[in-house]
Amino acid sequence: MTVQIAILGASGFVGGELLRLCVGHPDFAPVRLFGDSQAGAAIDKAHPHLALAYPGMRFETYEESALDGIDLVFAALPHGASQAIAGTIIDRDIAFVDLGADFRLRDPAVYETWYGEPHRAPDLLGHFVYGIPEIARAEIAKTRCVAAAGCYPTATILALKPLVDAGLIDPKSIIVDAASGVSGAGRGLKESTHFNAIAESYSAYGLVSHRHTAEMEASLGATVLFTPHLAPMNRGILATCYGTATGPMAADAPLEALRAAYADEPFVHVSETPPSTKWTLGSNAAHITARYDPRTGRVLAISAIDNLVKGAAGQMIQCANIMLGLDETAGLGTCGVHP
Amino acid sequence: MTVQIAILGASGFVGGELLRLCVGHPDFAPVRLFGDSQAGAAIDKAHPHLALAYPGMRFETYEESALDGIDLVFAALPHGASQAIAGTIIDRDIAFVDLGADFRLRDPAVYETWYGEPHRAPDLLGHFVYGIPEIARAEIAKTRCVAAAGCYPTATILALKPLVDAGLIDPKSIIVDAASGVSGAGRGLKESTHFNAIAESYSAYGLVSHRHTAEMEASLGATVLFTPHLAPMNRGILATCYGTATGPMAADAPLEALRAAYADEPFVHVSETPPSTKWTLGSNAAHITARYDPRTGRVLAISAIDNLVKGAAGQMIQCANIMLGLDETAGLGTCGVHP
């Protein structure tokens, strides 16, 4: 079986990563690459690292007729863009994995609160499953539309959900302090992502107002204070998460809760050692640890992922595999490129 | 007036930074450089960047007689070493600024709790003032012995002390999530500071047990859960600090409290913009911001310093300037080397 794939946003970082991973996928064939800003250009203009794998392919401008014959659409578009095209894809009954924020929140009012504008396709929200396979595998298997989770929420939810579900932490007490590599900010040119702005810089941004907070809160059923930081590295997210313990517990109780939750997961590694983003580079793995601190009565949980793989393209492929009934791990690896 | 200076630990990173800053100090003359592991070697073997400034100087092995004629000792030694030599320096009435942890905690029992061994010179603890000029300028001016604060505590205390003192946050609720450049781990060879272990890596360490916690708690009169991280950069500390607000307040109340506290400080810059470690590189400045988050009822405060300057050598010089009645800013700058 070959799945004919269209990628919207194919010239961006996530687009490149989808293309890289599809090379190793036995069933996925990217056949239409939409990237308006690069339309007409050869693929290696935007992605020189893919030159040998996709000789002769070019980016093109999106138009609806280009979806003829497509089995699966991956969209990695700027915020808001998916609302305009989702209807078409759904009407054509094409499997759809969207990485935008547009369909991640079930409640359009919450969307409006955090995104500052009304949702333009609220009637379509019900089609989408929030895409983190480890917490919604069954629902993903039954849907045609996945709103793949963002990078920060994926790292956070994987670290905290088993602890909230096990009743170990107070869901109203959560603080998430996370750091991301620069690719999370996308490929657009900004002062803040100039090499000289980043090298030797570590700083916080989006104080008390980052939009990904809404996803974390919705998925965890929690109140979250989230502070993202930009770290001088290409890739990786580390989420260091704090919650007030619901009561005294063994020091390793949180770790055991994680181990129990993820015992059969192919992409989640739970260990006592604090993880590094570096272990995940280029892979779909998540590495997680946790502790109870009896001195302060808090639980600490830390997770590391590659923001472009488990936090984006890899998760999209994992969701698509499930949705299409394929081997969930097809095209995806667990080994980071190290060092 | 020329102050004759001996540096213990002169071949390390802090030693090098003391030497660099002394070049621009009108009164400080480093005349004895103790660095046992490099004894006999020319200064540019360990510090090639100082080759033109200290031609012909060499490291030597410490012996007590080498303190003859010395007016001021700077010590940047491994943990524990100062306890063995402080008595001698005090007996000779030489001004002493120590960067070790040995004399930072007033209570030897607290020392033993965090450092895992009894203090070997508890009777000398009373000689030392904990050295952060912004919170203890008057005491420093009256002492001959300063235990300069560590890098993480300096960043944390500068960000939080005015907020605790103003009663804006509950001192029992504090979480400090901080990141450091690699130079904070010192010059010794360890797997964890190999270039390939660090580049593209962001990770936490010392979970719920880092020794600097004790300094933060003692200085703030608080309970602190502290999580340090290692970021892929040479220098810099960013401390992102959280406390539960004692009640509703204006969103900028914490920022105004910081502005009031630091209005006359030469090295502290308070601004609404979240600071970057990069602004401080090579300088003695601290950049701080704060927010109240009405949604979660928390206060967020963030500070950035250069761990080797305001977090080490610069603070040592600032303390020495005060102790010796010199211009407090002599030899110290506020401008980071940027980019």
Place this chain on the structure above:
Amino acid sequence: MTVQIAILGASGFVGGELLRLCVGHPDFAPVRLFGDSQAGAAIDKAHPHLALAYPGMRFETYEESALDGIDLVFAALPHGASQAIAGTIIDRDIAFVDLGADFRLRDPAVYETWYGEPHRAPDLLGHFVYGIPEIARAEIAKTRCVAAAGCYPTATILALKPLVDAGLIDPKSIIVDAASGVSGAGRGLKESTHFNAIAESYSAYGLVSHRHTAEMEASLGATVLFTPHLAPMNRGILATCYGTATGPMAADAPLEALRAAYADEPFVHVSETPPSTKWTLGSNAAHITARYDPRTGRVLAISAIDNLVKGAAGQMIQCANIMLGLDETAGLGTCGVHP
């Protein structure tokens, strides 16, 4: 067919990379991992990025009996170590791909000149083929022993050999100015590979005396002045190569010579754009360009590879595939992990 593999030096950087690549190889099963310094430790102690792929595997101490049942040995050992064990492997008729320098030079006298000691197994030199598939595919297919080329020579030889062979440049005039990521210096702890020694540092080393010069000269039949540099990055080699043109030629004559030589190569990409090491990260690809400069009468050729893949583990696997009659590209990719 499953090839039972033993890896000598399995806990080092190249060992880790061999293990990572074997995960994606349909026929290769690493079953014995020799790494004396880590003997007894679980694989994720040295290679946390491989934790999910090799659960339960441990390093062990090398002993000859451990080679029972092994079909293929990969060795990534310190210089000199292979001379002691090659005989055993050859006697047992186990396929052998060695990354050491020990068997790369055909002439033991040249070895002694550059390595400063007599060769200890000169009679075994004849068993080995110098392992760069693009220039010795047929010989590799017929041998049981490959001495895989080093990282600098691979980059250099791929860039220059077609130009020398086509008579475009004078082989006595060659200058190679190359930069390597830090992983090329190995995992051992050295002052020169401490993060703080490398970040913001670019420097040359091994002036006029780097041992890899001998391989370049032997393979190219040339005289080479080679200057290696260390660049602040994990991986990658860029070789910028200069030769005096044998006469006037079209500006793109060198590029056309490269295109002709590599038209059918699966891992070599020739293009007019100067390549970046970044395009190759984690992949077995080489990206090459060249120019004739009529103003100075020189030819410039530049190649980029990942020093740990095409410059080490990937090349070893490519050679093994050829030697064992497998698909030459099995387990190897052409797409760098980007960004």
Place this chain on the structure above:
Amino acid sequence: MTVQIAILGASGFVGGELLRLCVGHPDFAPVRLFGDSQAGAAIDKAHPHLALAYPGMRFETYEESALDGIDLVFAALPHGASQAIAGTIIDRDIAFVDLGADFRLRDPAVYETWYGEPHRAPDLLGHFVYGIPEIARAEIAKTRCVAAAGCYPTATILALKPLVDAGLIDPKSIIVDAASGVSGAGRGLKESTHFNAIAESYSAYGLVSHRHTAEMEASLGATVLFTPHLAPMNRGILATCYGTATGPMAADAPLEALRAAYADEPFVHVSETPPSTKWTLGSNAAHITARYDPRTGRVLAISAIDNLVKGAAGQMIQCANIMLGLDETAGLGTCGVHP
């Protein structure tokens, strides 16, 4: 004496560096900061690292009347801009140090060859001295207009000029292979200076056609093949230079020629050890070494500078100091910020 200074291009990287260095200069007072793109903004918007040093200062739009009362103009403008304003500055007899390429080449025909357009103020060329104090101190002392040398030429000329002058190398044989930190590409937003384009990337650019070649050739009286590279670091230039020896010589003859030439220079350090860019960070120092290679008959010379200091702002200040009869080293240091 206070020198009233106007800076054109004050919001760029070199502008920021001029401002940082002026803080430590006893006589220099920047009073007008021209930066059209930032006109009206406070200085810390572009230069947050200078917030404490220049409180309240703002950028303004350049207009001629703003030069009233100015004693010295520093210009760090895009290529070509100085040709339009130099006449005004000269007419007003204001001391002028220009960092643009506009007045570096004595011959307008050479300018047109390399810059692809006719020079628009050829009659002013005679006013300018090419600004490298180590090779033109006397001329600088007598002029009112300096065209400060670029970063690559400064590194190259310091390494090679004593060797050419001593007749050790054939001036027609020179190859310069150099690497620069990213700040050399300026502050403008370009794909090529995005953090994700640079981290883990080392690549060449401007093959056989970089404009700085003309300066090198003019100053050295030589033919130069120059290949610049971009290295993943903020600052620094390393120039690795090759020339054919004019005949056999002692291995250290080139080093001795450099030592003799720079014995009395305050900012040049000659040593046998290959230098690193890191030693120079933030300082005005140049570190140089050289070798003769009897095997290939070549001379190798390597120099390291900070591209923004000795390669830009520091050299501008050094030239201004000489021109104004001040202490040549005022405001300038020799110690890099390390690590």
